[in-house]
Amino acid sequence: MSEKKFRQKKWQTTLFFTVIIVVTFISSSITKFNFIHSMTTFPSAFTWIFSNLMITEESFKKLPTILTKLNETIFMAIAASTTAAALSLFLGVMGSKTTKVNNVFSVIARVIASFSRNIPIVAWALILLISFGQNSLTGFLALFIGSVGFLTRAFIESIDEADQSSVEALTATGATYFQIISKAVIPQSLPQIISWTLFMIETNIRSATLVGILTGTGIGYSFDLYYKSMDYNTVALITFTIVITVILIELMSNYIRKVII
Amino acid sequence: MSLLEIKHLNKSYDSKTNVLKDINFEIESGDLVSVIGPSGAGKSTLLRCINRMVNFDDGKIIFDGKDTTHYKKRELRKLRTDIGMVFQHYNLVPRLTVIENVLHGRLGYKSTIQGLLSMFTEVEKENAFSLLDTLGIVEHAYKRCDQLSGGQQQRVGIARALIQNPKLILCDEPIASLDPNASKVIMTYLKQITRDMNITCIVNLHQVDVAREYSDRIIALNKGAVVFDGSHLQLTEERMNHVYGMETRELITV
Amino acid sequence: MSLLEIKHLNKSYDSKTNVLKDINFEIESGDLVSVIGPSGAGKSTLLRCINRMVNFDDGKIIFDGKDTTHYKKRELRKLRTDIGMVFQHYNLVPRLTVIENVLHGRLGYKSTIQGLLSMFTEVEKENAFSLLDTLGIVEHAYKRCDQLSGGQQQRVGIARALIQNPKLILCDEPIASLDPNASKVIMTYLKQITRDMNITCIVNLHQVDVAREYSDRIIALNKGAVVFDGSHLQLTEERMNHVYGMETRELITV
């Protein structure tokens, strides 16, 4: 690197920050975002939280129904994540440049992943709601599609990262394609795969609230219902159960991740 | 009869340069042959042509009396089960146990389904154990491979090649990543295999001294051509210079 | 007057075991002192106590006539600017250029704001360049550090220590990751510094031969205690055994 390049790098850094600042200003003017005002919203928001979002004894009576719905959501998230993981594993093997069978499959796998990832989950939820109506399956499918996109991308990266040398070694012993995948590629990427799947479960439980609101399923539906009847005490209780669940699952998956990697 | 016969072998990765140029030699059963030569001479490529991990352009390779040149899929798999390969970086699956890695050597004999379900027979498993025992690492059988030292891993690699029941073992710089002691163990063991089991070994080496000490015959490559082929006694200082070129030798000592 | 005086130094990480036990020695200005001893003897800990990267429990360290034992924040920063440190793994910031890494040695002299804005004076920059020149790596000044060889990186580390204008340089196994040639360059250079610039050097080493060749004095630690302190001539085979213990020596040769 010559001194000229060195200066060029500094110049690029300056340019980069200028671009960031300009983009920020353009964005705030398009969206009519007022920075000062947004800061002043905090006191009123927290006042509102503390005066409205209180769990009362009466709201506690609704706990059984809420827990049923929460249960539905958790199962929905897990089922969506694992089924998506199964499909994504296949797509990942097809899509990874190190294990692909041929370019056509590889491109197809990547396109599927890109489509399902880049159409926001909201859009999927609304689209599915139109055709499937308001039931668990709709929520499940919305989460499933989003998960497939994300997991395929993650799996492709994990598989790409797997050490290729053992693939070579197994080829040299005369092993078939599927044997190589199952004996050399999968065992190496399995911890990553599980780790990503766990992450997906966490994410899905988080998005299940939104998806639930949109598709009328699970805890999101209860949330929406009580929120719309302005029964904020119950909303607080629902939020509380979600928070506990998410944190528990996060702790659990952190533990698993730590042990297996 | 010779086990391996290579005739007028030519190979290029891109159409511009020939990596291997008109290679000719025969190897007898039970020999330990070293291939030496500077970096990029084509040693690895030569080895990979023999078990057809890469395809060559021109020439013939006759293995065990059969011309393998036009082998496809199934025949290729069969060929590869007859030829074991040992790698510089061992190429083990790091998260699996030693015994699992060794048994991978049997996959060539299995149908896809059998392989997927890990259906190894008890006999195969016992063989694997006794191989590990001979190699002195049986106590590590249930350890994960990434928990072993380099020398131990290389022995797992050799066990994987041996359990194939190969007629020929190809070793691509098997000791380059090992310390002198471990190298000694590995080379001695390879020598022993050729002697006791009548398995042929072709070993790529950078260490000329090691090649001299262990091999029955040395083949030297330079820029894709065979520039020496004979016993270590015939490999004089002068011929060495011819193999590596003056500059190369200097570079090595820096 | 001695530059560094260590009196009854004791240090333990956990309350169970003492890593350093009642260490006492003085070091004169301009000496190159090697510290040797088996793994875990406490060599690194000793060095880190001197510039107070770790705190010790008991005893006194007198540096340049001042008792540093109770130094806090600001005085500590000042102390550290007077003591350069060179590490086994160089500890450079990989994505930054050589010259930027060298200038990090001046941060101890800067206020927080000056440091954040990278306000280095022209004089400092010129000094950095001339140091790189002396160390023979000035042509790499604008290269990123991760593009250099180990020996080159270690020289950057030394330049970073030297630009601090230190009275003392602490080197924790500066040549452990280097090949013999590069090691030679570094050790020769350290020797030269002590001689020409009257900077004191304390060097942790595993290679006894190197310690013998370059240092004015050798201090040996074993299990946290000084077991030898004298010139290399006094370090007999027998005393060596005392330092490393029989078993350890055997282990090393395996």
Add this chain to the structure above:
Amino acid sequence: ACGEGGAEEKTDASGSDSGSSNSDDVINIVWYPNESGNDLKASRDEIGAIIEEATGKTVEHQLTTDYAIAIETLVNNNAALAFMGAVGYIEAKNGNDSIEPVVVQSGASGTLDDAIYYSWLAVDVDAQDDFKIDGEFSLDTLEDKRMSFVSNSSTSGFVVPSSTIIDYFADSSDYSDLTPEDLMEGGSLFSQVLFGNSHQGSAVNLINGNADVAAFCDGCVENYVEVAEGEENTAGAVYRVIEGAAEPFNTVEGEEFILMSVTPVLNAPIAANLEVIGEEDFKKVQEALASDDTANNEGIFVPEDSEEKGLFSKSDQERFVPVEDDWFNPIRELSNK
């Protein structure tokens, strides 16, 4: 310096710069989702123009995707005006006492006497026999059916029909302690409960076959349907989706449904938050809206035979009439039950 240029731009769908909602020269109007569509933009702008003219301030429209947000926005002093349902108004009033009704739409007579519209419970024509006992429609048949409401803050789309249902079942032994919450979720009376999130949505739920019974109001679907049989707004009347109906009904042209129950509901008010708008402007707005000019504005009160879509339709003397809080007491009683 961020967020300049909000005031002069009035893009409907983008909501508004609420940063200026507290400043003195902007009046924010919140619209329910029902009235937030692009097709009603012209109508909304007309009302905005009238208010701008009356007060000399800039009007900004805030469009919402749900009822609760709209109500809370007015309650929390983040908007000056809102066009809301009667129940929404009552909830807002409960939350903030400084909220007062400005005007409501009159009936055809031009007075408050007939300032009502109708909440329907509708079923599929072909399935009408499932809802009849001895040839008469009976609410008893609702048990285990799939129900579609509008939203639980909707007056005619939830509060009125649900209280009708609860009243009806109060005497029955099985469902004597039914609560509105029970009706929000499937399992107790209904096998499944859907929310259409708009009156149109609820109607479509029925026509699509996603629900067996749907609650929605007459006015909200009048642009899309015509009477096919029977008398308007009576049980047993059959409505048909007109040819060329706009979305969301365009896919179900010619489909028919029948009313099993009709309940009158008080018209929806435009409400104001006095704390935000101030007494003076409140009066000005009320006057302007109640004026004859407004009543004759075809952008707001669209003549019945017009092709245009508007917030209100005019068959005779319809206009805005000022009202007091008391006027909503009947509904208040309903929802207090």
Add this chain to the structure above:
Amino acid sequence: MQYDLATHMKRTRTGKISLKSGEKSEKVIQLTVLSFVVLTIAAFFFFDFTGFQFKKAIVETAHNLKVMFFMPKLSHFGFGEAIFQVTITLGLAVLSTILGALIAFFLALLAATNLSKEWISRTVRVIVAFIRAVPTVLWVLIFAISAGLGSEAAVVGMLFHSIAYLVKAYSEAFEEVSPGIIESLRATGSSWWHIVKHGIVPSTSTYIMSWTFLRFEINFGVAVAMGAAAGAGGIGFELFMASGFYFDLREVGFITYAILLVAILLEMLSTRLKNRYLPSEK
């Protein structure tokens, strides 16, 4: 010989020679995979299938997808308006990402165990974990209700999760900085801020950038939903209207394409930038 060997072999209950190491990590992997399978199967039994008719749903979905993706058309607003709405959504994503990154950077310094005190780091982590656990929708709704409809509510609401996500990502990157670098700077007498500026930032800028880009992509998706809910508008509002009010599948299709296009462009841009300016160190 054979007898000797047996001492090294493990056997399964059926007497076969076992191949597995029986390590904890392996058992946990097996257990995890097993519970995934069991829970998934159980899930399908728990599901509430009310109102779901398989054949009808499939046929309808196929039809709807066909209408959406093969006959996209705008009917309630024009093309220019569509572009404007997309830029609003993008703007919301930009703001929440940039502000989030800025705040997260400082919080992450406090959360990184190698740069901060144990208790501070733990406190920040707990708070961040809590924030992450509360659904974004709730944050947005709270701000929309209490502070009024508009972009402020959307951005501030989205900010919470952006910060929480980035604090986690950044602090992990910071923690991976080799302790040697920090130690060597400390040994020159550098202050804490010097270490951050000259050691941490240069060593982690690649990670910071790629995590931020990733969050930006995520935020675009979130902004579609949240812009509408907070009354800040954007393409999400049009999508909501088209699907929830007009049931106009063709418009939904068009909007979906618009979103997809932007999202793919963003992904390409971020890959491009990463490859160009931040070559991976591997």
